[in-house]
Amino acid sequence: MGLWLSHGIVIACFSKGDHDVAGRVITVTSGKGGVGKTTFSANVSAALAALGKKTVAVDTDVGLRNLDIVMGLENRIVYDIVDVVEGRCRVQKAIIRDKRIDTLHLLPAAQTRDKTAVTPESMEKICAELREMFDFTIIDSPAGIERGFQNAVVGADEIVVITTPHVSAIRDADRVIGLVEAADKQQISLVVNRLQPDMVRRGEMLDIPDMLEILSIPPLGIIPEDESIVITSNKGELATQVSRSLAGQAYKNIARRILGEEVPFMTLESSESLLQWLKRMLKF
Amino acid sequence: MAETHAEILIRSLYKRCFGCNRSGHRARGFIVGIWSKLMGQLQSSPRIQYTEVSASAAKERLKVALTYDRNGLEQGTIESLRKELVRLMAEHLDVQTTDIEVNIDESTGPNRLIASIALRPPRRSRHTATAATEAN
Numbered sequence: 001m002g003l004w005l006s007h008g009i010v011i012a013c014f015s016k017g018d019h020d021v022a023g024r025v026i027t028v029t030s031g032k033g034g035v036g037k038t039t040f041s042a043n044v045s046a047a048l049a050a051l052g053k054k055t056v057a058v059d060t061d062v063g064l065r066n067l068d069i070v071m072g073l074e075n076r077i078v079y080d081i082v083d084v085v086e087g088r089c090r091v092q093k094a095i096i097r098d099k100r101i102d103t104l105h106l107l108p109a110a111q112t113r114d115k116t117a118v119t120p121e122s123m124e125k126i127c128a129e130l131r132e133m134f135d136f137t138i139i140d141s142p143a144g145i146e147r148g149f150q151n152a153v154v155g156a157d158e159i160v161v162i163t164t165p166h167v168s169a170i171r172d173a174d175r176v177i178g179l180v181e182a183a184d185k186q187q188i189s190l191v192v193n194r195l196q197p198d199m200v201r202r203g204e205m206l207d208i209p210d211m212l213e214i215l216s217i218p219p220l221g222i223i224p225e226d227e228s229i230v231i232t233s234n235k236g237e238l239a240t241q242v243s244r245s246l247a248g249q250a251y252k253n254i255a256r257r258i259l260g261e262e263v264p265f266m267t268l269e270s271s272e273s274l275l276q277w278l279k280r281m282l283k284f
Numbered sequence: 285m286a287e288t289h290a291e292i293l294i295r296s297l298y299k300r301c302f303g304c305n306r307s308g309h310r311a312r313g314f315i316v317g318i319w320s321k322l323m324g325q326l327q328s329s330p331r332i333q334y335t336e337v338s339a340s341a342a343k344e345r346l347k348v349a350l351t352y353d354r355n356g357l358e359q360g361t362i363e364s365l366r367k368e369l370v371r372l373m374a375e376h377l378d379v380q381t382t383d384i385e386v387n388i389d390e391s392t393g394p395n396r397l398i399a400s401i402a403l404r405p406p407r408r409s410r411h412t413a414t415a416a417t418e419a420n
Contacts, residue, residue, distance in 0.1 A: 167342050204337055
C-alpha cells in the first residue's frame with residue numbers, strides 16, 4: 001500500500017448529485033503563489049475535457065496572466081475577460097477553443113490592466129453565463145487574498161484549495177480556508193501538490209494525514225513532484241495528454257473524482273523494485 | 285599522488301586503442317568519477333529508517349501558528365502578556381516566574397485563553413530558619 005494509506009484514509013469521495021442539470025463552477029485557490037494553481041487548472045480542465053465534458057478554464061489573474069501560456073494558447077488571444085466586463089465583446093467571443101481537445105476552452109485574463117478592472121458583481125454574472133454554456137468552469141485564482149481572490153471565489157460552487165507540504169503554503173491555505181468558509185462556501189477540498197514520497201518516508205516532509213489534520217478539509221488529490229510538469233509547460237503541452245507522466249496521471253484521477261468516481265489515491269513509491277521494473281518493461 | 289595500477293592499465297589501453305598517450309589526469313579523473321559514483325550510490329541507497337525529524341517540527345510549529353492566526357492573535361502579544369503576568373504575579377504572590385504558560389484552548393466551546401502559573405513549593409525549612417535568626 002501507499003505511504004500514507006496505512007494511516008487509514010483510503011478513498012476520497014467528491015461527488016455532487018445534480019451535476020448534469022447545470023454546469024459546475026470550481027475555483028482553484030491557495031493564498032500563496034507558486035504552489036501550482038495554474039498548472040492544476042490547466043491540467044484538470046484538460047482531463048475533464050478529455051473525458052468528454054465541455055470545460056472552460058478561466059484566468060482571473062488580471063495583470064499577471066499565465067494560464068494561456070501554460071496551456072499553449074498564448075498566441076490566440078484576441079479578447080479577454082476585461083473586454084467582457086467592460087462590454088466590448090460577449091463572453092463567447094473572448095473564449096478560445098483548444099484545437100487539441102475540442103471540448104477544452106480558455107477565457108484569458110487581461111495583461112495590461114489590474115485586478116480592480118473586474119468587480120465581484122461582474123464576475124458573478126460571467127460565472128452564471130458560463131454555468132449555462134459549460135459542464136465545468138475551472139477558475140484559476142491569483143495569489144493573495146485581495147480583490148483578485150474575491151473575484152475568483154464569488155461565483156464558485158466548489159473550492160479547491162491547493163497547497164504544497166511547505167509550512168508557508170499550509171499556513172496560507174489555512175487562511176484561505178477560513179475566508180472561504182466565511183463566504184459560506186460549503187464544498188471545499190484539498191489538493192497537495194509537489195509531494196516528495198522519499199522525503200516523507202525519511203520524516204523530512206509533512207505527510208498527507210498531518211496536513212489533513214492541520215487543515216481539516218477532505219482531500220481531493222495528491223500530486224507528486226514531477227519534472228514532466230516543467231517539460232510539458234515549456235512546450236505548451238499538458239501533462240495529462242502525455243503518457244507516463246506521474247503528475248499527469250494524478251490530475252486525471254482528480255478529474256474522475258470530480259465526476260464522482262471513487263478513485264483510490266496513487267501509491268507513491270519513490271523507487272520501483274526490479275520486479276516492478278521488469279513488469280513495466282514487459283508490458284510495453 | 286602516484287598512479288595506481290588501474291590508471292597505468294587504462295593509460296596503456298588508451299595508447300593501444302587510440303595510438304596516443306592520453307594524460308594521466310584524464311585517466312585519474314575517469315577512475316575518480318567511477319569511484320565517486322559508486323560511493324554515491326552506496327551512500328544514497330541504504331534504507332533510511334522512518335524517524336520523524338523535521339516533519340514533526342513543522343507540524344508542531346504550524347499547529348501553534350495556526351491557532352494564533354485563527355484567533356486573530358499575534359504570538360508576540362501573548363509573549364508580552366506572559367511577561368506582564370510574571371511581573372504582576374511576582375508582586376503579590378510567591379510564584380515560580382520561570383514556569384508560566386499562556387495557551388489558547390480550542391477543545392471546548394468558545395476558545396479560551398488559559399494561563400497556568402506554578403506556585404513555589406512550600407519551604408519545609410522555614411520555621412527552623414526563622415528560629416535560628418531569632419536565637420542570634
